[in-house]
Amino acid sequence: MSGLLDLTIVLPVRNEAENLGAALQSIGSDLAQAIVVVDSNSEDDTVKIAQEHGAHVINFQWNGQFPKKRNWFLREHKPKTKWVLFLDADEWLTEEFKTELRAALADTPHVGFWLNYSIYFLGQPLKGGYPLRKLALFRVGSGEYERIDEAQWSALDMEIHEHPVLDGSTGVIHAKIDHRDMRGPEHWARKHTEYASWEAKRYMALANDPAAKHQWSHPQKIKYRLMGTPLLAPIFFLGCLFAMGGWRDGxxxxxxxxxxxxYFAQVYTRIQQERQKLAKAEN
Incomplete structure (x- = not known):
């Protein structure tokens, strides 16, 4: 099957020179009607690489409020295509995924699709462990990423674990996208330290919000039920290794x-810190 899909692929980035070229190469020039890189004032060659691969580049300057990068793009630069797919710069489209994508979009009642990802760790894909799954492909106009009003309590200018809230049914594309970060374990550790702080503050902001809970996916409900207890980290370790087949990777x-x-132990520690701050403020 050939021809450009009625699809815009969007890559929100910042300082992704090491990853971006391979991601754009994996998309190719015969898949989507538009490829957009939304950059946050990168200080490396990110913009140059995006332009060399023919992507349209838009700069994003976050003001510390809602919306963040993906929702801002959907609102301020609404795609003219029927579908939009959000990719990270370390996510590579496989031929198997592109084949299934074409078939899925050819005729579907769904307004969105859950996507599956392979995780590369120490240079090889993992056979088991925690599965990576995201709702990152949906019809333009069917919804947007859940709203969190931060008031600048995080320095992260892009939606992290927020998921799209869509008006309609969702399907699944089973063929995997390769998740390959070329920047090494040091970057992983720094990134997840930022994520842990964000997770803790988000938990404190939303855990008792009935409206927010109503929008959570089933995995989110389980995670947030456990996140305020010291049980999440050990349960995750055992589940990742045994229930999810991590033992197959030795x-x-x-x-x-x-x-x-x-990472989840760090999240729990930060939640306790936030609770102590709140208790002191109330006293």
Missing amino acids: KRGVMWARLKAG
């Missing part, structure tokens, strides 16, 4: 489960 599987469990 030492790499154990290391991956420990890394992810350590």
Whole structure:
């Protein structure tokens, strides 16, 4: 099957020179009607690489309020295509995914699709462990990413674990996108330290908000039920290693489960810090 899909692919980025070229190469020139890179004042060659691959570049300057990068793009630069797909710069489209994507969009009653990703760790894809799944492909105008009013409590200018809230049914594309970050474990650690702070503050802001809970997916409801307890990290470690098949990756599987469990332990610690701050403020 050939021909450009009625699709805009959007890559929100900042300082992604090491990853972006490979991601754009994996998309190719015969898949989507538009490829857009939304950049946040990168200080490396990100913009140059995007332009060399023929992508349209838009700069985003966050003001610390809603909307963040993806919702801002949907509102201020609404795609003219029927569908929009959001990719990170370390996500590579496989031929299997592109084939299934064409078939899925050819005739579907759904307004969005959950996408599956392979995770590369220490240079090889993991066979088991925590599955990466995101609702990142949907019809333009069917919804947007859930709203969080931050008032600048985070320095992260892009939606992290917010998911799109869509008006309609969703399907699944089973063929995987390759998730490959070329920047190494040091970057992973720095990034997840930022994420842990964001997760803790989000938990404190939304855990008791009935409207927010109504929009959460089933996995989010389970995670947030456990996040305020010390149980999340050990449960995640055991689940990642045994229930989700991480043992099939041997030492790499154990290391991956420990890394992810350590991340959730950090989230729990930060939640306790936020609770102490709140208690002091109330007194």
